[in-house]
Amino acid sequence: xxxxxxxxxxxxxxxxxxxxxxxxxxxxxxxxxxxxxxxxxxxxxxxxxxxxxxxxxxxxxxxxxxxxxxxxxxxxxxxxxxxxxxxxxxxxxxxxxxxxxxxxxxxxxxxxxxxxxxxxxxxxxxxxxxxxxxxxxxxxxxxxxxxxxxxxxxxxxxxxxxxxxxxxxxxxxxxxxxxxxxxxxxxxxxxxxxxxxxxxxxxxxxxxxxxxxxxxxxxxxxxxxxxxxxxxxxxxxxxxxxxxxxxxxxxxxxxxxxxxxxxxxxxxxxxxxxxxxxxxxxxxxxxxxxxxxxxxxxxxxxxxxxxxxxxxxxxxxxxxxxxxxxxxxxxxxxxxxxxxxxxxxxxx
Ligand SMILES: Cc1ncc(COP(=O)(O)O)c(C=O)c1O
Numbered sequence: 470x471x472x473x474x475x476x477x478x479x480x481x482x483x484x485x486x487x488x489x490x491x492x493x494x495x496x497x498x499x500x501x502x503x504x505x506x507x508x509x510x511x512x513x514x515x516x517x518x519x520x521x522x523x524x525x526x527x528x529x530x531x532x533x534x535x536x537x538x539x540x541x542x543x544x545x546x547x548x549x550x551x552x553x554x555x556x557x558x559x560x561x562x563x564x565x566x567x568x569x570x571x572x573x574x575x576x577x578x579x580x581x582x583x584x585x586x587x588x589x590x591x592x593x594x595x596x597x598x599x600x601x602x603x604x605x606x607x608x609x610x611x612x613x614x615x616x617x618x619x620x621x622x623x624x625x626x627x628x629x630x631x632x633x634x635x636x637x638x639x640x641x642x643x644x645x646x647x648x649x650x651x652x653x654x655x656x657x658x659x660x661x662x663x664x665x666x667x668x669x670x671x672x673x674x675x676x677x678x679x680x681x682x683x684x685x686x687x688x689x690x691x692x693x694x695x696x697x698x699x700x701x702x703x704x705x706x707x708x709x710x711x712x713x714x715x716x717x718x719x720x721x722x723x724x725x726x727x728x729x730x731x732x733x734x735x736x737x738x739x740x741x742x743x744x745x746x747x748x749x750x751x752x753x754x755x756x757x758x759x760x761x762x763x764x765x766x767x768x769x770x771x772x773x774x775x776x777x778x779x780x781x782x783x784x785x786x787x788x789x790x791x792x793x794x795x796x797x798x799x800x801x802x803x804x805x806x807x808x809x810x811x812x813x814x815x816x817x
Contacts, residue, residue: 479587492783498808500799501783503626503654503761505683507735507802509718510728513684516721517714529713532703536711536719540691543723544663549696552703553719555710557653557677557690558584564618564673566705568647569594574616578608578632580792581622582651594618600791604630604755607640617646623662624654627787627797629757631658638665641672647698649673653690656681656733657740658758663693670695673702680760681733682722689715736760740800746810747798750817761799768817770794776816782809 492499533553541548554560561584569575571593577585579598589596597616599608604625611619621640624631641648652674655661665672673694679685689711692702711719722729744754744762751767766773774786774796785797798809 477591479584479591482584482587492781496781498782498801498805500801500805500809501785501797502685503680503759503797503799504685505680505732505736505760506739506800506805507683507732509683510722510725512721512725512728513682513718516717520714520717525713527713528709529711529716531708533711533716533719536689536691536716536723539720539723540693543726544693546666546693547696550666550693550699551691552699552706553689553691553711553716554706555690555715556679556688557651557675559688559706559710560675560690560692560702561585561620561649561651562588563692563702563705564620564647564649564675565589565592565594567701568618570617573618574614575618575620576611576614576616577620577622578611578625580625580627580787580789581620582626583787585620601628604628605632607632607636612640612643615645619644619646619648620651621648622651622653624658624758626654626759626761627763627785627792627795629654629755629759629761629763629797631660631758634660634662634664637662638669641665641669644671647671647673649675651675653677653680654759654761656729657737657760666693666695670697673698678719678722681736682729683732684718684722687715687718689719691719736800739803739806743798743800743806746806747813750810750813761797763795763797765795766813766817770796773813773816777809777812780808780812782812784809 536553537548537551540551565588573594574597575594576597578601586596599611601608650662675692677690747764748754752764754764
């Protein structure tokens with residue numbers, strides 16, 4: 470196809486080059502996309518097996534009703550305050566569809582999730598980045614920005630830092646548009662913006678089953694907000710955006726709170742051990758409220774990342790300032806950490 474025909478792409482976001490076979494974990498230590506090191510609840514596997522039957526010829530519930538109801542029960546909300554999507558990424562895309570017209574500003578603190586800028590391009594919205602001076606302090610310029618749509622990734626990626634709840638609430642209160650708080654990693658953090666739902670109509674919380682529920686392979690996430698905001702998202706979604714297996718899995722996952730808690734506790738424990746080991750090797754390490762560690766090696770990050778890759782260890786490198794010397798390492802299993810640390814000792 471002639472290049473001139475291409476109008477839009479998410480260039481700069483996808484972690485793999487289109488056409489390249491991504492390493493799928495087999496033989497690799499995959500610490501680059503913040504998947505869970507632990508499996509999902511056994512009840513999820515049972516629910517998927519039970520649903521893998523003749524009914525797959527039928528479309529799923531267009532509202533994914535059983536999932537919405539189970540999620541609403543878990544958070545003490547009305548089901549009209551919940552919608553679900555094909556991963557948190559789809560919910561971010563739905564925010565653009567519903568709340569950002571061509572030419573509108575979309576504001577967010579930077580550095581942050583690298584999907585936001587490319588989505589601005591696709592929707593012809595104008596990115597309005599607000600650089601953070603200190604990783605855990607919301608930039609004061611975010612609140613007065615008149616953008617009809619703002620994103621606050623909290624805890625943030627790739628820094629792992631948690632913005633203060635009062636600062637997030639102040640930004641929501643000062644904004645007349647929608648403020649989407651992307652809480653993809655919030656289960657690994659000490660607090661969430663959930664209480665804001667009772668006090669502000671314009672706040673939307675985005676969550677995912679990909680991280681703390683160990684279900685990245687299924688593609689399911691959810692959004693919590695006021696019934697009006699949720700119905701605005703529903704009005705722009707595809708008819709059947711979440712499949713039958715994902716719906717039953719989401720119900721089983723959200724109802725197995727004990728497994729969820731165990732998974733989170735294990736990741737948090739390993740996160741602190743990994744951060745301490747990296748610091749011992751001379752890395753500068755930021756405190757993390759997530760399932761990854763953001764750290765600056767004592768030699769050029771590009772060389773560290775390339776040498777790790779030669780040893781079949783994948784971590785995430787951001788090559789743009791102000792975080793060009795930093796790498797993001799997903800919290801893995803003990804065995805994966807042992808391999809990573811042995812490799813780093815050879816490289817440094
Ligand atoms: C900040 C942030 N938001 C949203 C997502 C989307 O996750 P998913 O589409 O797997 O639910 C991710 C995934 O890495 C993320 O880092």
